[in-house]
Structures are given as C-alpha cells and as structure tokens.
Amino acid sequence: MKYVYRIFIFITVVFLLGALGLTFIFSPRGAQLGSNKSEAKKTEDQEPKKVSVFDEDKDIVHILLIGVDQSEVTYVSDNSQRADTIMLLSIDPKIDKVQILSIPRDTYIKIKGYDNYKMNAAYARGGLELQVEMVENFLNVDIDHYITVNYDAVKELVDAIGGVEVYTPKYKYTDPSTIPPLEIDFEEGLHLLDGEDSVKYLRIRKIYKNQDIDRIKAQQDFIMKIFDKMQSPSLILKLPKLVSIANRNIETDLSYGELAFLAYYGLSLDKSDINMTALEGSRYVRNHIDYYKIDKTYAQSVVKDFTSLRDNYNEDEDLSNMTEEERAKYLEQKEKLENLKSESETKSN
Numbered sequence: 269m270k271y272v273y274r275i276f277i278f279i280t281v282v283f284l285l286g287a288l289g290l291t292f293i294f295s296p297r298g299a300q301l302g303s304n305k306s307e308a309k310k311t312e313d314q315e316p317k318k319v320s321v322f323d324e325d326k327d328i329v330h331i332l333l334i335g336v337d338q339s340e341v342t343y344v345s346d347n348s349q350r351a352d353t354i355m356l357l358s359i360d361p362k363i364d365k366v367q368i369l370s371i372p373r374d375t376y377i378k379i380k381g382y383d384n385y386k387m388n389a390a391y392a393r394g395g396l397e398l399q400v401e402m403v404e405n406f407l408n409v410d411i412d413h414y415i416t417v418n419y420d421a422v423k424e425l426v427d428a429i430g431g432v433e434v435y436t437p438k439y440k441y442t443d444p445s446t447i448p449p450l451e452i453d454f455e456e457g458l459h460l461l462d463g464e465d466s467v468k469y470l471r472i473r474k475i476y477k478n479q480d481i482d483r484i485k486a487q488q489d490f491i492m493k494i495f496d497k498m499q500s501p502s503l504i505l506k507l508p509k510l511v512s513i514a515n516r517n518i519e520t521d522l523s524y525g526e527l528a529f530l531a532y533y534g535l536s537l538d539k540s541d542i543n544m545t546a547l548e549g550s551r552y553v554r555n556h557i558d559y560y561k562i563d564k565t566y567a568q569s570v571v572k573d574f575t576s577l578r579d580n581y582n583e584d585e586d587l588s589n590m591t592e593e594e595r596a597k598y599l600e601q602k603e604k605l606e607n608l609k610s611e612s613e614t615k616s617n
Contacts, residue, residue: 319523319525319526319528319529320526320529321359321412321413321522321526321529321530322359322361326360326361326362328358328359328360328361328362328574328575328578329358329359329361329412329413330356330357330358330409330410330411330412330413331356331357331358331359331411331412331413331414331415331522332354332355332356332357332399332400332403332411332413332414332415333353333354333355333356333357333368333414333415333416333417334351334353334354334391334396334399334414334415334416334417335351335352335353335354335416335417336351336352336391336416336417336418351373351387351388351390351391351399352373352388353370353373354370354371354373354387354388354399354403355368355369355370355371356368356369356371356403356407356409356411356571357369358571358574358575359533360574360575360577360578362578362581363577363578363581364537364541365541365542365543365574365577366534366537366541366542366543367542367543367544367545367574368488368542368543368544368545369407369545369546369547369570369571369574370484370488370544370545370546370547371387371403371406371407371546371547371567372387372481372484372546372547372549372560372562373386373387373388374386374387374388374558374559374560375387375406375547375549375559375560375561375562376552376554376559376560376561376562377390377402377406379393379394379398379402380394380398380401380402381393381394384554386559386560387402387403387406390402396414396416400414406564406567406568407567407568407571408568408571408572409568409571413520413521413522413526414520414521415518415519415520415522416518416519416520417517417518417519418516418517420517421513421514421516421517421518422463422466422467422470423463423464423466423467424463424513424517425463425494425510425513426461426462426463426466426494427462427463428506428509428510428513429494429497429498429506429510430497431460431461431462431463431466432460432461432466432490432493432494432497433458433459433460433461433493434458434459434461434469434489434490434493435457435458435459436454436455436456436457436459436461436469436472437454437456437472437475438454438455438456439452439453439454439472439475440452440453440454441472441474450468450471452468452471452472454468454469454472466490469490470483470486470487470490472486481546481548484546485546488544488546491544492539492542492544495539495542496539538597543574545570547562547566547567547570548562549561549562549563
C-alpha cells in the first residue's frame with residue numbers, strides 16, 4: 269500500500285498537467301509557489317478517501333491552471349515570477365463534459381493597480397491572488413480552485429512514460445537568452461521524442477502561420493497523446509518515479525481526497541468529452557511592445573457557451589444518434605461516473 273495514495277495524485281497530475289505543463293510558452297523566468305507537502309507526508313501511506321469536488325446541485329467547477337517556469341535567462345536578474353501558461357479547466361458534472369480553455373499569456377488587459385500589461389504579468393505583480401482576480405474579471409467567472417505546475421515536470425514526465433510519438437516539421441532555431449542556450453534542430457518526420465526534445469517541440473512557434481494559436485493547437489494534440497498513454501496498464505511499473513515527479517512539481521489548494529476524486533473522474537471520461545480550445549484574437553502593438561488583443565465579450569461568451577450546454581443537453585437524442593457499440597460504451601462510462609460520485613458522497617457523509 270506504500271504507493272497507493274500517491275498513485276491517485278500522479279494520475280491527477282498527468283490529467284491536469286496535460287492541460288497545463290505541456291502547453292508552456294516557456295519564456296523562462298519565475299519561481300515555484302509555496303508547497304503544501306505536509307499533508308502529503310502525513311497521508312502518503314494511506315489510500316485516500318475520494319472527496320467529490322462537486323456540490324449537491326452539481327454546479328460547474330472552474331479550476332485555474334498555471335504554469336510556472338524556473339529556468340535561468342540572461343535578461344532577468346531578479347526572481348520575478350510569471351505565469352507562462354494560463355488555462356481555465358471547467359468541469360460540468362451534470363453532463364460529464366470538460367472544457368480546457370487556453371488564455372494566451374500575451375493577452376492585453378488592464379491589471380488592477382498597474383498600467384496595461386500582458387495577462388501573465390498579473391502573477392509577477394501580485395502573485396496568485398491577483399492572477400486569479402484578473403482571469404475572473406476577464407472571463408466573468410468564479411474560480412473555485414487553482415493548480416500550479418513547475419514546467420520541469422514536462423521533461424521528467426515524458427521521459428518517465430517512455431517518450432511521445434509526434435510528427436515534427438523541419439525546424440532549426442537557437443535562443444541565446446536561455447542558460448544554457450536553447451538549440452532546436454528537428455528533421456521533418458515522425459519521431460519518438462524524449463523529455464528534452466518534447467520541451468523543444470512545444471516551444472516551436474515561428475514556423476506556424478498564426479504563431480501562438482497554431483502552437484497551442486499542436487500542444488493540445490500532444491496533450492491528448494499523453495492522455496492516451498497514461499491509460500496503459502504498463503504505467504503501474506513506473507509509479508515510484510512518476511509519483512515523485514508529481515509531488516515535486518504540483519501545488520494546489522485542492523485536498524488530496526479531492527485530487528483522488530478528480531483522478532478517477534478524469535480517467536473515466538472519454539476523449540470526446542474533453543473540449544480543448546484557445547481564445548483567439550489579433551496582434552496589437554503598444555509602445556513598441558507586442559500584445560495579443562482579445563475581445564472581452566467574445567472571451568466571456570466562450571465560457572458561457574460551455575456553461576449553457578447543460579441547458580440544451582438531451583441524453584435521449586444523443587443515444588439515438590449512436591451506434592449500438594457507441595451506446596454500450598457510453599452507458600458503461602456513465603455508470604462508472606455515477607458510481608464514483610455516489611461513492612465519494614457516501615464517504616464524505
């Protein structure tokens with residue numbers, strides 16, 4: 269039972285890390301947030317009780333996912349912190365759908381108490397609290413929880429699961445501002461990328477027509493490959509290493525029981541239940557600084573459209589449009605999810 273407890277933490281990290289750490293813009297700077305390791309130490313040898321993150325009314329849960337990079341660079345002399353990845357994970361337990369919304373870090377906003385800055389500058393100016401407030405204001409949403417992940421986990425995670433197979437374009441690039449300098453040199457074709465090359469792949473931008481948005485799409489495809497691979501039974505043999513990666517790189521206000529619940533819940537979903545999207549906008553230059561300008565009304569409508577799905581959801585209609593095999597799979601998945609919710613509610617009472 270030594271690793272039983274941490275297994276659930278790892279699975280959660282993979283699911284959420286796939287939504288977060290693997291989509292880093294990787295503009296290296298920043299430091300890790302304060303840790304909540306004491307609770308982990310007390311309960312590391314216990315199988316956690318799964319505590320539902322959903323309330324009795326099955327309200328949608330919004331979790332802010334933030335990526336923090338600690339790499340050294342030549343152009344930053346202090347320990348300023350920036351959120352290099354910002355995503356909103358929305359979970360609707362009524363219809364069992366998930367949306368992962370990417371917010372480009374260069375999004376132009378007015379940061380409370382400061383001049384106009386990029387979205388990710390809120391973290392540097394006022395830490396987690398200000399970053400949460402700015403995202404809530406921009407998207408008109410109440411954030412229930414947060415999760416931060418150190419981007420070092422990306423390299424370690426990919427190596428631990430045996431690499432990820434992706435198609436890469438021919439791309440060569442050198443960035444002397446990182447310490448040590450970043451060098452990317454890919455030949456066109458299908459490659460099994462290790463952790464270091466995966467980080468390089470996820471940094472490719474200039475080759476894309478719409479650099480930030482197209483890169484996010486490529487990264488989201490990478491995420492789903494991770495999601496597929498983490499369901500392999502062979503991962504059980506690698507758990508000691510995987511849970512170590514998770515414990516060293518995740519920070520959150522979620523309890524370990526809630527993380528365990530999310531782990532089970534995430535793995536019970538089908539890929540078709542997870543919608544990954546990114547806010548789109550246009551280049552905006554102000555005082556010789558490049559920003560990404562996104563219409564606020566449009567951004568809020570993306571969140572609202574997801575939250576409105578439950579109002580128009582017709583399960584009988586969905587079932588009638590499925591093949592017999594799809595219907596059987598759907599009903600089996602639904603039963604698993606309902607059992608999970610029922611189990612967690614029973615244990616919490």
